[in-house]
Amino acid sequence: MAQLTLEKRYGKAAEVIKSLDLQINSGEFVVFVGPSGCGKSTLLRMIAGLEEISGGSMYIDGQYVNDDTPAERGIGMVFQSYALYPHMSVYQNMAFALELAGHPKQEIDQKVRDSARILQLEHLLERKPKLFLFDEPLSNLDASLRVQMRMEIATLHQRLGSTIIYVTHDQVEAMTLADRIVVLNKGNIEQVGTPLELYDHPANEFVAQFIGSPKMNLIPAILKRAGAEQSLVELDNGKELLLPIATPAEAEGQSVNLGIRPEHVQWGEQAECEYQGEVMFVEHMGNETYLYLDNGNAGEPWVVRNAERSPIAAGALVGIRLPAACCYLFDREGRAFRRLLPSAQH
Ligand SMILES: Nc1ncnc2c1ncn2[C@@H]1O[C@H](COP(=O)(O)OP(=O)(O)OP(=O)(O)O)[C@@H](O)[C@H]1O
Ligand SMILES: [Mg+2]
Numbered sequence: 001m002a003q004l005t006l007e008k009r010y011g012k013a014a015e016v017i018k019s020l021d022l023q024i025n026s027g028e029f030v031v032f033v034g035p036s037g038c039g040k041s042t043l044l045r046m047i048a049g050l051e052e053i054s055g056g057s058m059y060i061d062g063q064y065v066n067d068d069t070p071a072e073r074g075i076g077m078v079f080q081s082y083a084l085y086p087h088m089s090v091y092q093n094m095a096f097a098l099e100l101a102g103h104p105k106q107e108i109d110q111k112v113r114d115s116a117r118i119l120q121l122e123h124l125l126e127r128k129p130k131l132f133l134f135d136e137p138l139s140n141l142d143a144s145l146r147v148q149m150r151m152e153i154a155t156l157h158q159r160l161g162s163t164i165i166y167v168t169h170d171q172v173e174a175m176t177l178a179d180r181i182v183v184l185n186k187g188n189i190e191q192v193g194t195p196l197e198l199y200d201h202p203a204n205e206f207v208a209q210f211i212g213s214p215k216m217n218l219i220p221a222i223l224k225r226a227g228a229e230q231s232l233v234e235l236d237n238g239k240e241l242l243l244p245i246a247t248p249a250e251a252e253g254q255s256v257n258l259g260i261r262p263e264h265v266q267w268g269e270q271a272e273c274e275y276q277g278e279v280m281f282v283e284h285m286g287n288e289t290y291l292y293l294d295n296g297n298a299g300e301p302w303v304v305r306n307a308e309r310s311p312i313a314a315g316a317l318v319g320i321r322l323p324a325a326c327c328y329l330f331d332r333e334g335r336a337f338r339r340l341l342p343s344a345q346h
Contacts, residue, residue: 001026001163002131007055008042008187016042018187019056024165029157032167033174033210034184040167043184044133047165048077060130077133134166138173150176171211175199183207200341205334208259214290214303216328217265218257219275223329226252229340231329233258237296239274241322245329246338256337259328262290262305266321273319277302281314293318 002024008017016039024030032040045051047058049070058065065073091112098108134153138146154177157164168174174181175195183190183198183206191203195211202208209215224240225232226247233256234240241258270276277293280301289306304320312318329337 001028001061002047003057003059004047005056006043006046006053006058008039008046008051009054015054016187017046020187020189022182022189022192024163027161027163029164029166029177029179030182031174031178031180032165032182032184033169033171035210036169038184039187040169040184041135044077044135044165044167047131048075048133049073050077074130075133076131077135078137079135130163132162132164134164136168137166139168139170153177171213175211181211183210201336201339202328203336205257205259205330205336208328208330208336212261214262214305216259216261217302218259218299218330219295219302219322221256221258221329223247223251223254223256226250231337233329235274237275241274241324241327243324243327243329244340245327246340247329251331251337255332257330257334258322259330260322260326262303263307264323264326265302265304266323268319268321270317270319272321274322276317276319279312279314279316279318282310282312284309291318293320 004020004022004024006017006020007015009015020043032043034040042051046053049065049068049072053066060073060075094112094115095108098111103111137153138149141149150173153166156162157177166173166177178195180192181195181198182192185206190210191198191207193201198207198211202211205218209218220236221233221241223231224234226249228246229244231243231245231247232240233243235258243258275295277295280292280294282292283290287307289308289310291304291306291310291312292301293304295302325341328339331337
């Protein structure tokens with residue numbers, strides 16, 4: 001549907017988009033996700049034709065569109081910064097600024113109707129763009145409206161089968177809406193994959209900590225014994241753990257990071273646990289509980305998610321278990337070693 005090989009520089013400044021290479025299939029819902037400033041809006045504006053492409057090429061349905069105007073590209077876009085009020089009609093939204101400026105009612109009515117005619121809204125409503133672009137359309141809405149609109153957008157996509165590129169920094173929106181997620185960081189693609197591919201097999205620590213909420217805990221360790229089917233790691237407290245993760249022989253002895261998601265950490269008797277820590281504070285969400293543990297390191301506290309209500313209070317000393325099948329492992333550059341998951345989890 002669309003083939004993007006794009007680069008972007010603003011003037012002489014450093015590259016904002018660095019040789020991005022991406023193929024988007026017809027009817028696909030692709031979500032670009034990444035932290036603020038990573039280049040998401042820039043990318044959408046380049047696709048829409050509102051921002052010049054500094055390098056590379058762009059094809060829509062096999063047609064080279066680099067030099068085409070936004071109208072010629074057949075694209076519809078919802079912008080990040082808009083001032084539309086959801087409780088007002090289109091007419092009221094158009095009239096609002098004029099009302100604030102104190103224009104007489106009759107004049108406002110005339111201007112709104114003239115603008116609507118000039119903008120040919122009826123004609124635009126009937127037009128069916130080839131590609132829809134959404135730039136964080138839900139970020140200004142309150143929580144319940146956001147959930148409702150998320151469902152509306154998913155339903156719309158199912159019904160129309162249109163190709164959508166959707167930008168957000170909300171990983172829940174990315175996970176729930178996307179056929180494929182593109183994780184961006186500082187103008188680079190970190191990884192492209194289905195939501196569950198990214199959750200189960202993040203390519204690196206950045207993706208591992210960006211997808212999933214609260215984010216994955218990372219624990220310093222040493223790779224004691226490498227292997228094609230199992231790897232033995234020694235945690236920073238001296239305990240050893242055998243993981244179903246493939247590591248190459250040359251990585252043996254390397255400092256690594258073991259990753260475990262808050263939802264996979266288990267409680268246990270302190271004596272038989274891989275770790276113990278003091279509970280620093282507890283967050284009760286009603287349906288689940290988050291416990292923050294002091295792990296003895298200077299780094300961030302670990303987060304443990306409990307599906308039930310927990311009687312554990314701040315100050316308690318608890319033992320935690322790290323189920324081997326749920327662990328992730330990253331080399332010293334932060335790249336993931338391959339996890340060997342049972343087929344049901346793939
Ligand atoms: N017109 C411009 N001129 C110069 N630099 C710009 C321009 N627009 C954006 N930038 C820079 O390009 C980078 C990417 O900006 P962009 O708006 O694309 O990020 P974003 O991922 O959409 O962020 P956010 O999540 O905050 O919307 C930022 O460092 C920004 O400062
Ligand atoms: Mg933006």
